[in-house]
Amino acid sequence: MKRIAIIGGGITGLTCAYQLAQAGHQVDIYEKGDTVGGLAGSYRSGDFIFDYGPHEFCTDNPELVDLLEQILGDDLLVREKNAAQYFNNKYVNYPLAPIDIIRQLNPLLTLRVTAEVILQRLKSLVYSYSDHSFEKWVANRFGKTLYNTYFGPYTEKVWGIDPDKLDPRTASSRISFNSIFDYLIKTSSYFLFKQNDFSTIHSPLKDKFYYTRRGIGTLTDKLAQKCQDAGVRFYTGYGLTHLTQVNNIVKELHFDNGDIVTNFDYMVNTIPITALLSAMGHPTDNLPIRFRSMILAFIEIPKPQMSPFSWIYVPNKDICFQRSTEFSHFEADMTPEGHTGVCLEISCFPEDDIWQSTDESIEQRVRQDMAKVGLLDSSLPCKMHIVRKQFIYPIQVIGHLEMIHELLAPVRVLKNGVTTGRQGLYKYCNMNECMEMAIEVANQIDASVETFKYELDSKWRGAGLEEARVLTDPLDDVKTTEKVC
Numbered sequence: 026m027k028r029i030a031i032i033g034g035g036i037t038g039l040t041c042a043y044q045l046a047q048a049g050h051q052v053d054i055y056e057k058g059d060t061v062g063g064l065a066g067s068y069r070s071g072d073f074i075f076d077y078g079p080h081e082f083c084t085d086n087p088e089l090v091d092l093l094e095q096i097l098g099d100d101l102l103v104r105e106k107n108a109a110q111y112f113n114n115k116y117v118n119y120p121l122a123p124i125d126i127i128r129q130l131n132p133l134l135t136l137r138v139t140a141e142v143i144l145q146r147l148k149s150l151v152y153s154y155s156d157h158s159f160e161k162w163v164a165n166r167f168g169k170t171l172y173n174t175y176f177g178p179y180t181e182k183v184w185g186i187d188p189d190k191l192d193p194r195t196a197s198s199r200i201s202f203n204s205i206f207d208y209l210i211k212t213s214s215y216f217l218f219k220q221n222d223f224s225t226i227h228s229p230l231k232d233k234f235y236y237t238r239r240g241i242g243t244l245t246d247k248l249a250q251k252c253q254d255a256g257v258r259f260y261t262g263y264g265l266t267h268l269t270q271v272n273n274i275v276k277e278l279h280f281d282n283g284d285i286v287t288n289f290d291y292m293v294n295t296i297p298i299t300a301l302l303s304a305m306g307h308p309t310d311n312l313p314i315r316f317r318s319m320i321l322a323f324i325e326i327p328k329p330q331m332s333p334f335s336w337i338y339v340p341n342k343d344i345c346f347q348r349s350t351e352f353s354h355f356e357a358d359m360t361p362e363g364h365t366g367v368c369l370e371i372s373c374f375p376e377d378d379i380w381q382s383t384d385e386s387i388e389q390r391v392r393q394d395m396a397k398v399g400l401l402d403s404s405l406p407c408k409m410h411i412v413r414k415q416f417i418y419p420i421q422v423i424g425h426l427e428m429i430h431e432l433l434a435p436v437r438v439l440k441n442g443v444t445t446g447r448q449g450l451y452k453y454c455n456m457n458e459c460m461e462m463a464i465e466v467a468n469q470i471d472a473s474v475e476t477f478k479y480e481l482d483s484k485w486r487g488a489g490l491e492e493a494r495v496l497t498d499p500l501d502d503v504k505t506t507e508k509v510c
């Protein structure tokens with residue numbers, strides 16, 4: 026039996042704890058907040074339940090589905106995706122059908138897009154693309170006009186940086202078609218035969234997804250209960266501040282409540298890599314990586330439906346939110362009879378005016394913007410809750426995988442310490458991959474390793490890959506290798 030200290034009680038920490046406890050080990054979870062669940066928790070207000078952003082569970086891994094069934098039983102649901110995009114002042118289905126693009130763009134613009142795509146295609150016969158950024162990856166395949174009207178604005182809103190500074194692998198792992206021709210084939214097969222080939226590395230199984238009754242928090246609550254039943258001990262109000270090590274062995278964990286913990290053989294970190302490095306005594310002020318933050322507006326609406334869509338993407342710069350989710354469409358007992366609950370996501374940085382504003386002025390801005398895009402009449406009395414979350418999107422600057430690989434050097438040498446999960450590895454990954462990584466780490470501890478393997482067996486190509494090299498000039502070296510088909 027080994028004693029394991031897990032830092033952070035999100036889905037990564039909980040999954041790792043559950044696996045280890047089931048294998049007979051003694052596990053303690055140290056969580057900074059007063060509850061566990063992390064980003065995959067739910068916010069409750071009376072009979073309303075909201076996720077911190079919508080949390081569809083997408084996986085085609087049968088072992089993970091078995092685990093979900095084991096944890097959730099009857100609370101595991103399968104739901105259909107029903108999304109829209111606000112495009113040229115109208116709501117159009119997402120994925121966007123070619124006919125919608127033609128209808129929404131004026132004929133001159135359509136001609137320009139078509140000419141650009143054909144020109145790009147011809148150029149590709151004699152010229153090798155330089156896909157050195159998100160912008161270049163997209164513009165090389167779809168032309169500058171489609172980039173400027175469709176792909177660029179939403180991307181900039183979400184990530185908060187110029188898409189020419191974003192890694193092209195963000196595009197190749199998120200955009201489910203590789204060229205306009207690929208898009209035409211996939212949308213035709215979707216609309217004619219209902220065959221969905223829009224899965225990506227980031228999100229497999231696109232039109233159906235797993236969900237949980239009473240919100241995604243049911244998954245982490247039930248997982249926490251399973252952990253407790255298996256003997257895991259929870260310590261909430263424990264924020265890691267400092268750790269000591271001797272000869273690459275972690276010896277002491279210091280917490281912000283003054284407690285020092287020494288009774289462990291292994292430490293598993295799931296808190297942001299920047300916080301871990303700082304706890305290890307490494308300066309983190311001028312790191313090239315950064316997390317994007319988010320304000321979530323939860324709205325209790327006194328009518329059965331706001332719109333026919335579960336998700337709406339809003340790329341417009343003058344509207345403060347980029348996505349809205351309406352939970353009553355999930356049919357998961359999250360809203361009282363005759364009401365609906367909506368979450369709006371507002372990506373920002375803590376230094377931005379909107380983050381610094383009072384909750385009341387954010388509410389006012391949200392009401393104005395919802396009225397502008399025709400989602401909600403501003404005179405309808407609705408209760409709103411504003412929640413700020415600091416560590417949301419690990420910003421995928423050009424060469425970020427290689428940067429993380431380099432930053433992980435002092436962690437990789439630890440014989441009894443490992444970092445994993447979305448925050449711990451600075452990976453833009455979903456719950457399914459967090460769980461896969463957690464299981465992999467638990468297996469390594471169970472096998473008593475002294476050198477942790479970071480090339481985890483997940484489809485996501487993440488930090489720590491052997492092939493991730495230290496780049497002197499990321500612009501020259503970071504290129505996507507896939508063919509434009």
Ligand SMILES: Cc1cc2nc3c(=O)[nH]c(=O)nc-3n(C[C@H](O)[C@H](O)[C@H](O)COP(=O)(O)OP(=O)(O)OC[C@H]3O[C@@H](n4cnc5c(N)ncnc54)[C@H](O)[C@@H]3O)c2cc1C
Pocket residue numbers: 032033034035036037038055056057058061062063064065077078079080081082083263264265266295296297300319370417418445446447448449454455456457459
């Ligand atoms: C808006 C949004 C929408 C999303 N939608 C989806 C989706 O549809 N499908 C999907 O699969 N995934 C989705 N995700 C991603 C998913 O939420 C994450 O991948 C997953 O929850 C990350 O889990 P984690 O345990 O790695 O990190 P976290 O959930 O962040 O857990 C880390 C924990 O560490 C704690 N902590 C932090 N600092 C300290 C410290 N110093 N000491 C101790 N504890 C500390 C935190 O309080 C937290 O509980 C979404 C995420 C967001 C933000």
